[in-house]
Amino acid sequence: MKKLCVILAISTIGLAAQTPSSAPVEWRYWGGDAAQSKYSTAGDITPDNVQRLQLAWKWETVDKAIPEHDVRPGNFETTPLMIDNMLYVTTSFHRIAALDPETGRQLWVFDPRTYEEGPPLSNTGYNSRGLAFWRGDDGQTRLLIGGRQRLFSVDAKTGQPDASFGTRGAASVTANLGRDIPRLQTQITSPPVVYKNLAIVGSGVPDRLQYRGDPPGTVQAFDIRTGKRVWAFFTIPQSAKEAGADTWGNGSWKIAGHANVWAPMTLDEPRGLLYLPTTTPSGDYWGGWRPGANLFAESVVCLDAATGKRKWHFQAVHHGLWDYDFGSPPNLVTIRADGKTIDAVAQLSKQGFVYVFDRVTGAPSRPSRLPWPHKESRSRMRTT
Template sequence: MMTYTPLRVTLMLALLFIAASFLGGTAVRSMLGFSDDLTIEGDAQIVRTAPVDVGGGWEAYGGDKGGNRYSAATQINIDNVDQLSIAWIHHSGALDGKSDADRSKSALQTTPILVEGSLVFCTQFNEVIAVDPGSGAEKWRYDPKVPTASNPANQYTCRGVSYWKDGAAEADAKCATRLFTGTVDARLIALDAKTGEPCEEFGENGTQRIQPSITLRWPGEFQITSAPAIIGDTVVTGTSIGDNLRTDAPKGTVFAFDTRTGAIKWTFDPLSGSPDIRGGHSNVWSTIAVDEERKLVIIPTSSPSPDYYGGNRVGDNLYANSVVALNGDDGTVAWHFQTVHHDVWDYDLPAQPGLYQVWREGKAHDVVAQVTKTGLLFVLDRETGKPFLPIEERAVPQGAEKGEVLSPTQPFPVNTPAIVPDRVDPSDAFGITFWDRWACKAQLESLRAEGLFTPPTIQGTLSLPFTGGGANWGSAAFDPNRNLLVVNMNNVGQYMRLQPSTTESAKANKISDDDEFAPMEGAPYGMSRAMLLSPLGLPCTPPPWGILAGIDLDSGKIVWRKALGTTEDVAPGGLALKLGTPALGGPIVTAGGLVFIGATSDHYLRAFNVVTGNELWKGRLPAGGQATPMSYVWKGRQYVVIAAGGASNMGSKLGDNIVAFALPE
């Protein structure tokens, strides 16, 4: 899972504000040795016209079932994007009446879909709402009445709903088209897509409850956060499970149900590849991809429990930390590729596998592109799971603590370097004063830091990228005209430290929100971790702390990289230094030559030129935009829509807004 501690930079940037008052923003950036534009290594070249079956609508969370996050709409383009303005805003009221404790564990991360003449989305607390696509006027809503005060391990959130059309039903029959949504208390719910009423024949009165493999320690240990996958007449879901509490944890089973009745069709346990393993998890908490033609369900799996010690699970832990292609009919494994062997870094796969069509020498190739927390990009052949772009095993640091057995090598892509760095020399520690920088330098010097896959230690280990990425659940977008994958990544560090277990630590039953401690019951160590910050609260790693990049999937070459986000909404006085900020949420691409993304710590939706990565426009949001946008055409007008409700774990402003931008009528 992803853990993300707020950077608390409002007060911490005070000295930067003072410096800027005297020197100006450009001078401050020069003083810090930072350039707005990172290295541009090439140009994106148009190679063909996008396939007709990609980008025609937005019927799935990722635009389509393969997660292209691409719209073929061209009304909004590089020539007129600067004319965008807010067309409408919908307020869900999701936070009304909620306790401070529940609000402080919430995040609006939804991406709407356009189905049955409605724009449909879910709120932080799992209400499903349909609005008019042209005005934002509410048409209906369904409230599953999720329990509050359940302390969900991974926030109150819902990233999306899924759509299914019953080919055997009369068009006007109830539930001839259905929406599926998961909840914080692990229910899978089927609704009539036109009315929002429960489909009573599905499960029990429209609900199928997902059962954990063992008794939960507290109600929020086990939940559903991502939109279910639909393949044929089957709906598939994974679960999000709290990390690091215990070795003997719930299993990360993937469940497949009949879309009409809710009857179980098959299950897949990602730990089945390691039958001798003692423990649980290796769950699928992010978004699943579907290849309808090949009848494949392609899942991104996480690490076994606990995250930072694997003495109970010696070996590579097959199917964990892997892209796994399952046969949609029975859940058997068609192929798999493991991105991290024997994970002890919490480097689970956080993003939807991208099912793209890449052109090389005039021939189309179906691939799976997986972005990762480590900052690495793996591109696989979709038929076989073998590398499409070359991958090699490289030796990695060894010398773990007693009881641990590390993998001697890890897979690395050959053509594409890490999109964000995996190490920082202490002499390059960031700081806006000598004192600040010295403190960061001392912290870095105290940690074991040998690059990616340096093992967790009692001494303390640098984790860079940190457990929030690199990439995260926002996933990547793909421009099929240019073979160009676009992804945003975080560039901040974290320390992690193993602590010999004690009776007191074993009594802990959850992870704290600040400097985290987790007991990892059943392991000989507990774990603590925290963002690596200066005394003023700024990241010790040099900026940019958030980047947006474009990668050519034919060659693997990084085409461009740009700093993403400013300090405007976290610095005193609204000082907007383009240092890049950590971001949650992902990009989309449109045929108008644009990349749209929110996600950053400042409250904007931005548009970039897909060829150069240059920023062309930004639109102010009423709250944090920690979500992935989408785009559609309704009655001849193109809209770009994003949820702006913030995320408590980023410290951004909370809200209940769905915001639509469009050109003037």
């Protein structure tokens, strides 16, 4: 069995650049910050000393195969958080381990026991890319992690479930969504976004399946203090009156699923704007039963983070048929275009394109639309 571990390396010359009074540089978000910049100001490791790094300590995951539940660990994709001189690591079984960053000593492990539900239906298997951190006004600290179809809240100091959050520290992401959703067809694979007192999550679903009652893509916000759901945004309209319903021919919005957000989301914290990278509707490679553009699939969607109300959207592929999910979080950048400075959001794509928009209005930085002939071969084709 392949061993999965977290390794810390330090320079053999020591941390000469760090004086005893210097504070450690924290990594408080999955992407470094809410804007997904993935940038650190730490300067101890440089081009001059990187070749002299040596192993300081190693921690191996506590995950092992569990034959009685027919499960085995999935990919080890965690990005640890470094907060308040603690290192927090997640495993594919959605466990959280707190480590001493100096020595790698394991301080505690939170185990939500999600493996007891058996193997997930998703073709990605068990998966957890990380967790989120929240600090309340009274100094309380919580760690938020998604595990299968539940969101868990854990005391960041002790690793104990937060009894005031949902049911024994967990809130369901499949309950009260307007249709009966099989629990095991949904799992949270990416870390939540924390905005004020809200934990906001998307979901992963089994690809390539197509059946009546497929799970619709839903982004939900929960009150971190209580576990109650505050708002939900459906990436597939749930009534004929909702925006985008007219892009689902034959009323296919009623049974269509997916268009979910399995990748990490991005937050413009000062403006309170949340950016979603959505995916292909079901089934990924056949859409004859869902004519139309199929909003808000394969789109960048901007929401009001406090209310879940849509501010703007851009659909990259109308009527998706090629599994062109947006599989990475949008990045918040500042650019110069036409002599103006623009606070922008940039989304990378499977097509090899980078889509760049004004992050407030959704206006493209350099509009360019290329109409495509859509009456060839007597087939129905969407412009894109």
